[in-house]
Amino acid sequence: MLFVEQKFNIPDLKGISKKNIEEHLKLYAGYVKHANLILEKIPEYRGYTKEDAFAPYAVSEIQRRFSFEFNGMRNHEVYFRSLEGEPKALSQESSLAKALGQEWGSFDAWLAEFKATALTRGIGWAMLYWDPSSKQLLNAWVDEQHLGQLQNCALILGLDMWEHSFVFDYQPSGKKNYVEDFFANLNWGVIEKNFVEATK
Numbered sequence: 001m002l003f004v005e006q007k008f009n010i011p012d013l014k015g016i017s018k019k020n021i022e023e024h025l026k027l028y029a030g031y032v033k034h035a036n037l038i039l040e041k042i043p044e045y046r047g048y049t050k051e052d053a054f055a056p057y058a059v060s061e062i063q064r065r066f067s068f069e070f071n072g073m074r075n076h077e078v079y080f081r082s083l084e085g086e087p088k089a090l091s092q093e094s095s096l097a098k099a100l101g102q103e104w105g106s107f108d109a110w111l112a113e114f115k116a117t118a119l120t121r122g123i124g125w126a127m128l129y130w131d132p133s134s135k136q137l138l139n140a141w142v143d144e145q146h147l148g149q150l151q152n153c154a155l156i157l158g159l160d161m162w163e164h165s166f167v168f169d170y171q172p173s174g175k176k177n178y179v180e181d182f183f184a185n186l187n188w189g190v191i192e193k194n195f196v197e198a199t200k
């Protein structure tokens with residue numbers, strides 16, 4: 001079964017232009033397209049013969065790239081979904097606010113750590129996960145789309161720190177402002193739901 005490209009209803013955002021979002025959505029569509037391409041191509045190579053020396057390399061190479069495309073697709077879906085609707089603060093009565101407070105002492109302490117993670121040198125993602133095994137929230141950094149994803153953890157909040165997500169509007173030197181504006185634009189209602197779903 002092939003993956004379906006999701007549609008997002010993203011309002012005008014603070015700092016992040018419509019043009020940047022449009023271009024970014026094209027990149028997201030590319031992840032969906034390539035994840036599907038790999039799913040379609042692998043069966044074509046299954047019947048390779050001994051004479052076709054290239055085929056084993058081809059199939060192993062596209063297989064190992066699958067996690068890059070798949071996680072690129074899923075990471076962006078969490079990111080764009082979190083910017084839908086309108087900016088909304090985290091309800092201090094929510095189960096997520098309580099869990100953040102329990103783990104980090106306060107929401108502000110968690111936010112400071114998460115922002116520091118986001119400003120890690122290099123391209124990737126700042127992530128907030130829920131680990132269902134130990135029942136705790138975890139901050140993490142993911143290189144590219146797939147290196148550093150936490151196994152069996154649910155992604156609650158994902159902040160895209162690839163340069164394509166901010167350089168058009170902020171220039172490389174404006175990375176910190178992009179992070180601040182992301183939180184100004186964030187609909188915490190979506191993030192609260194992600195957490196409720198993950199902890200059901």
Ligand SMILES: [Fe+2]
Nearest residue numbers: 027160162165
């Ligand atoms: Fe991106």
